[in-house]
Amino acid sequence: MIIRKIAILIFLSCILFVPSKSFAENLGTTHERLKLFEYSFYNYDKKEITESYYRNAFGKTGVMLKKELHNIINNHKKLSYNALWEALRDTDEDPNNRNNVILFGSVAKFLK
Template sequence: MRPTKAGRALAVSTLSVALAVPLLGAAAPAAPATDATSVDAPYFDDAYYADAEGLTGEPLKQALHEIISTDVTTLSYSEVWDALKDADQDPADPGSVILLYTGESRSADANGGNVGDWNREHVWAKSHGDFGTSRGPGTDVHHLRPTDVQVNSSRGNLDFDEGGSEVSGAPGNYRDSDSFEPADEFKGDIARMLFYMAVRWEGDEGFADLELNDATNNGSAPYHGRLSVLLEWHEQDPVSAAEQRRNDVIFENYQHNRNPFIDHPEWVAEIW
């Protein structure tokens, strides 16, 4: 039997405390890692994934779907603002957030829709499944990130692929008529967010079955691509300390579910 949500949360909380307490006489811990820093030690209790142990392929995908869809709290779209201010907090400046695509630190209070503000980027574009911003995939913080308003507009609902012209105001990011390529330090993050969405939202709960494919120009179909490129990005840009912290914050403070591909990156190859 899979542990209860309360039991899993307690286990994660206990582990987090243990990890946070330095050994007697040890040197002071280093400053929080940036998104580009990969780490090896996971910050989760593996009991959470007990029902997925030993599985591969479609059975693994289905087991993970059940795990990350059970006892989940869904947020309103307005509640997402506070969740992002917490999950994407700048470790060097608690009053700011780190923006996706650019890596810029910007005041957490500069959220809105005007030039110079940051807003809520749907990494799995809303039109790819037509799920809007009602409680559900459109408010799932695991794929929502703070992003500069103009950069968000430039990305639009494009699929992800490589190539194009550099995006104004976002060095290292590129776009063309049918795709968007993020900066190298965010490529793996984006891949793992899309892997999560394709497992979390499987056509139940009144929403479309979101799936990954190896195409661009998916438009309004409930597909996102390009899968082969996302798999490469997942390998090229390993899980970072910032992703792990974000996963913990969303689990403990907001949705009470996790992105399994941050905790177990090896499961990507087992499913896709």
């Protein structure tokens, strides 16, 4: 679960617009990325856990939001590369097919 939180924070730190694309192309790209963010933030059967996890960050902006997000992840558990792949089997499970994972940042689905 913490891997999903870290992935969300990494995503939030990314730039939504790609300079080499036209404005119209960027709108599509931005919409797709925001939908991926929405998918990642919504934890399906554990939505209330996700909401309580971020409760202290809701409604904050700027420095206060950055500080609160830091507080949320401050005691994260480090995973090895191999452990990360095992964790992704659970954190990125396709809600429509438990045999697949959905890669964050992509709409591609792969067998576990």
